[in-house]
Amino acid sequence: xxxxxxxxxxxxxxxxxxxxxxxxxxxxxxxxxxxxxxxxxxxxxxxxxxxxxxxxxxxxxxxxxxxxxxxxxxxxxxxxxxxxxxxxxxxxxxxxxxxxxxxxxxxxxxxxxxxxxxxxxxxxxxxxxxxxxxxxxxxxxxxxxxxxxxxxxxxxxxxxxxxxxxxxxxxxxxxxxxxxxxxxxxxxxxxxxxxxxxxxxxxxxxxxxxxxxxxxxxxxxxxxxxxxxxxxxxxxxxxxxxxxxxxxxxxxxxxxxxxxxxxxxxxxxxxxxxxxxxxxxxxxxxxxxxxxxxxxxxxxxxxxxxxxxxxxxxxxxxxxxxxxxxxxxxxxxxxxxxxxxxxxxxxxxxxxxxxxxxxxxxxxxxxxxxxxxxxxxxxxxxxxxxxxxxxxxxxxxxxxxxxxxxxxxxxxxxxxxxxxxxxxxxxxxxxxxxxxxxxxxxxxxxxxxxxxxxxxxxxxxxxxxxxxxxxxxxxxxxxxxxx
Numbered sequence: 001x002x003x004x005x006x007x008x009x010x011x012x013x014x015x016x017x018x019x020x021x022x023x024x025x026x027x028x029x030x031x032x033x034x035x036x037x038x039x040x041x042x043x044x045x046x047x048x049x050x051x052x053x054x055x056x057x058x059x060x061x062x063x064x065x066x067x068x069x070x071x072x073x074x075x076x077x078x079x080x081x082x083x084x085x086x087x088x089x090x091x092x093x094x095x096x097x098x099x100x101x102x103x104x105x106x107x108x109x110x111x112x113x114x115x116x117x118x119x120x121x122x123x124x125x126x127x128x129x130x131x132x133x134x135x136x137x138x139x140x141x142x143x144x145x146x147x148x149x150x151x152x153x154x155x156x157x158x159x160x161x162x163x164x165x166x167x168x169x170x171x172x173x174x175x176x177x178x179x180x181x182x183x184x185x186x187x188x189x190x191x192x193x194x195x196x197x198x199x200x201x202x203x204x205x206x207x208x209x210x211x212x213x214x215x216x217x218x219x220x221x222x223x224x225x226x227x228x229x230x231x232x233x234x235x236x237x238x239x240x241x242x243x244x245x246x247x248x249x250x251x252x253x254x255x256x257x258x259x260x261x262x263x264x265x266x267x268x269x270x271x272x273x274x275x276x277x278x279x280x281x282x283x284x285x286x287x288x289x290x291x292x293x294x295x296x297x298x299x300x301x302x303x304x305x306x307x308x309x310x311x312x313x314x315x316x317x318x319x320x321x322x323x324x325x326x327x328x329x330x331x332x333x334x335x336x337x338x339x340x341x342x343x344x345x346x347x348x349x350x351x352x353x354x355x356x357x358x359x360x361x362x363x364x365x366x367x368x369x370x371x372x373x374x375x376x377x378x379x380x381x382x383x384x385x386x387x388x389x390x391x392x393x394x395x396x397x398x399x400x401x402x403x404x405x406x407x408x409x410x411x412x413x414x415x416x417x418x419x420x421x422x423x424x425x426x427x428x429x430x431x432x433x434x435x436x437x438x439x440x441x442x443x444x445x446x447x448x449x450x451x452x453x454x455x456x457x458x459x460x461x462x463x464x465x466x467x468x469x470x471x472x473x474x475x476x477x478x479x480x481x482x483x
Contacts, residue, residue, distance in 0.1 A: 068284065068312050069313075071312075072280070072284075072312035072313060075280045075283060087113030087114065088116050092303070093114065096328075096330070098328045099435060102321070102328065102433070103305055103433070105324060106307050106321060106433065109313070109320060110313050110315075111305055111307040111308065111317065112273040113305065114305035114435065115269040115273065115295075116300075117298055117299070117301075118269060118271075118300040118304050119266070119268055119299075119302065120300070120434070121264065121265040122263075122442050122443065123263040124262055124446060126156075126240070126261055129240055129263040129265075130160055132236070133160055133163070134159050134162075136230045136265075137164060137166075137230060138163055138167070139230070140167050140172045140231055141231060142293075143230075144164065144167050144172055144173070144174045144230050145275060146176045147223075147225055147226070147228070148179075148226050148242045149182055149225065150179070150183075150242065150247075151176070151178035151183070151243070152186050152187065152244070152248065153195050154243065156244040156245065157243060161196075164176075164196075164201060168199045168201060169199075174200070175202045175203075175282060177203075177206050177278070178203070178205065179205070179207065179223050179224070180206060180207055180208040181207070181222060186243065202286075204286050206281060207221060207428075208285070218311075220422075223281065223428040224429050225277065225308075225430045226240060226241060226242075226416050226430075227274055229271060231293065232275045232293030233296045234267050234271055235274040235275065236263055236264065236265055237263065237266070237414070237415060238402075238403070238404075238415065238416070239404075240259075240261035240401070246258055247369075252369065255397060257367075257369060257399055258398055258399070259398075259401040260398050260400050261402055262336075262402035262403070262404060264414050266304065267300065268296055268298045268300045268304075269295040270304035270305075272292060272295045272296065274306055274430070275292065276292060277308050279292065281428070301436065301438070302436035303435040303436060304432050304433065306430065306431075306432060307321055307415075308428070310427060310428030311428065316425055318417045318424060318429055319343065319345070319425075321413065322346060322413070323345045323349050325405075325407050326346070326349035326350060326407075327349055327352070327353075328407070329353060329407045331358060331408050331409070332358060332359045332408055332409075333350070333353055333359070333360045333361070333405065333406070334360075335350075335361070335362050335405040335419060336362075336363040336405060337364065337403055337405075337418050337419035338401045338403070338418060339373050339377065339420045339422070340362065340364050340418070340419050340420060341373060341376045341421050342419055360388070360389045361451075362384065362390070362392070363450045364391065364392070365393065365394045365396075365399050366393040366395055366396045366454075367399070373476075375469075375472045375473045377420070382459070385458070385462060391457040392454035392456055392457070393457055394453060395453055395455060400450065403415060403416060403419075404443060406443050406444060409437055410437040411434065411440065412433075412434040412440050412443055413431050413432065413434065414434060415429060415432055
């Protein structure tokens with residue numbers, strides 16, 4: 001065989017292998033995956049044949065290993081049998097009349113019951129939430145549970161760490177969870193771990209990447225929850241990580257960036273449900289199954305449902321919750337999300353809500369700290385603006401990091417979940433479904449302040465942005481489907 005014939009034969013073999021690879025990829029990738037994501041992966045594998053296939057093998061699965069998902073289902077069953085007694089009866093959820101069906105859906109997906117009798121404080125200031133945590137920790141008598149995606153000892157969080165140390169010194173059991181990968185990407189990792197060890201706190205890394213110990217999954221499947229529970233009686237959750245408002249990144253400090261957050265303080269039976277989420281994560285990382293404390297009884301009037309979600313569940317719990325609420329809304333929807341990269345169902349629900357005549361508004365930041373996500377989310381603005389959705393850009397140099405939205409007059413969601421594909425499928429999140437007119441009114445006042453400090457985006461000026469920006473936005477949008 002001549003060199004030319006050998007080259008032709010090799011080319012035919014490569015082409016045949018490429019065709020076979022494309023066919024196998026189409027079958028394998030499209031199974032139980034959104035069509036947009038499947039198409040994006042297939043095109044990546046076809047146009048970047050071997051590197052695309054390697055990338056898919058490395059980050060193509062958006063679920064944790066089967067053993068972790070089985071463990072989650074077992075924990076769900078265990079906690080359901082231990083929390084159902086505190087559930088509100090169906091007739092207590094008759095206003096609005098559609099709320100009971102949403103609560104039931106959440107239960108079917110793995111959420112906890114909606115429980116009444118809670119008090120809820122909204123903590124808007126960055127240090128205000130830290131101060132409230134310190135006060136609660138200093139009153140702890142038995143145990144303190146702390147779980148953050150990012151947890152760093154610095155000048156801003158020193159007071160919280162000092163309170164934890166005082167609790168340990170009193171004989172209180174302090175357990176701490178923080179995300180493994182974020183610890184490596186954040187500063188002062190060794191100082192933080194040393195401080196926890198010296199005070200006597202029990203610390204575990206969430207979703208550790210330790211292949212030599214058999215601890216491995218898709219690297220960007222992360223635990224993004226933010227939870228503090230004291231004695232099972234007082235709990236905190238929301239958008240804020242335990243770190244300085246600049247995230248201690250030199251580029252943020254140079255640009256003067258600082259994060260705007262929103263947390264809630266919960267006193268009542270729902271604190272126990274948030275503690276159950278912590279206990280699930282603690283069991284996953286330590287193998288230790290801890291007991292729930294008795295439910296707290298208060299005179300509060302707010303009903304709350306704790307909705308955990310993430311890659312250990314078989315369904316995108318938070319996505320289904322958000323989409324159903326948008327469709328159920330009758331008058332008004334206000335969404336605050338720092339990273340807004342919706343899937344087709346959320347985008348269609350918002351456009352449809354605006355077409356139904358609802359007042360729909362979206363609060364996002366004027367600037368972004370993550371370029372790819374920033375440009376991807378901008379690609380969705382035009383269709384929203386065309387439909388009549390009001391988009392408010394929170395003025396720089398602040399980064400609006402709060403994550404909440406309100407529906408009509410007495411329903412809201414507050415938690416750790418962004419309105420993006422990553423939070424829907426790749427991150428472990430926790431959201432609180434709120435039923436309480438007073439809480440919604442207080443959130444409305446927060447939204448009013450956001451609006452006062454924002455720039456209202458118009459369709460005309462958005463359509464006239466430079467062509468180079470449009471290209472970057474469109475290209476970034478394509479990458480959002482590679483989930």
